[in-house]
Amino acid sequence: MKPVIAAVASAAALAALVAGCSSSSKSTSSTASASSAASTSSTSSASSTASAPSTSASAAPASGATTLKTADSPDGQILVDGSGRTLYLFESDTTSASTCDGACATAWPPVTTTGTPNSSGVTASLVGTSTRADQSTQVTYKGHPLYTFADDANPGDINGQGSTAFGGKWYVVSPSGDPITTTATASAATPSSTSGGGNGY
Missing domain, CATH: 1.20.5 (Single alpha-helices involved in coiled-coils or other helix-helix interfaces)
Known part of the structure; x- marks a missing residue:
C-alpha cells in the first residue's frame, strides 16, 4: 500500500x-x-520624430525679391540692382506703366521681382512696382519703371547712359529718383586737344 x-x-x-x-x-x-x-x-516613435520635417526650415522667406541699392559711377551716385548692374529709366515712360516691350525689352530688360523689392541705401518710400503687359511685376523708383541694359556686361558698366533708342532717351537714375542727364563718361573719353603734337612737328 x-x-x-x-x-x-x-x-x-x-x-x-x-x-x-x-x-x-x-x-x-x-x-x-x-x-x-x-x-x-x-523605435517607431523615434523614427517618426527623426523623419518629421522641421517647421523652422519651412518658415524661410521666399526668394526672388529684387534689391535696389546705390553705387558710385563717373556720373555720380546711381541706382543698381543687388548684383551691381546699372539701372536705367526710359523717358518715354510717362507713368509707372512700362511702354517698353518686344525688341525693346530684349535690349533693355525690365527689372522684375517675385516679391516685395528690398532696398539698401535708397529711399524705401520711392520703391514701388507696376504690372507689365505679360503680367510680370516690374520694379519702379519714384514712379519710373526700371531697366538694365543688355550691353552692360559687368557690374558698374553704364554703356546705355544717354542712349536714344525705341523712341526715347535712356538715363541712369540718381538716389533721388531723377534721371542723370549728364554724360561724364563721354567727356572723360574725349581726347585732350593739347595732348600730343610733340616730336618737333
Whole structure:
C-alpha cells in the first residue's frame, strides 16, 4: 500500500512541477512580448520624430525679391540692382506703366521681382512696382519703371547712359529718383586737344 501512496504522491508532485513550469514559461513569454512591443513602439516613435520635417526650415522667406541699392559711377551716385548692374529709366515712360516691350525689352530688360523689392541705401518710400503687359511685376523708383541694359556686361558698366533708342532717351537714375542727364563718361573719353603734337612737328 505504501508504494502505491508514494507513487501517487510522486505523480502529484510532478504534475505540480509541470504546472509551475508552464506558468513560468507563459509569464516569461508575456513579459518578453510586452518588452518587444514597447521597444518596437519606442523605435517607431523615434523614427517618426527623426523623419518629421522641421517647421523652422519651412518658415524661410521666399526668394526672388529684387534689391535696389546705390553705387558710385563717373556720373555720380546711381541706382543698381543687388548684383551691381546699372539701372536705367526710359523717358518715354510717362507713368509707372512700362511702354517698353518686344525688341525693346530684349535690349533693355525690365527689372522684375517675385516679391516685395528690398532696398539698401535708397529711399524705401520711392520703391514701388507696376504690372507689365505679360503680367510680370516690374520694379519702379519714384514712379519710373526700371531697366538694365543688355550691353552692360559687368557690374558698374553704364554703356546705355544717354542712349536714344525705341523712341526715347535712356538715363541712369540718381538716389533721388531723377534721371542723370549728364554724360561724364563721354567727356572723360574725349581726347585732350593739347595732348600730343610733340616730336618737333
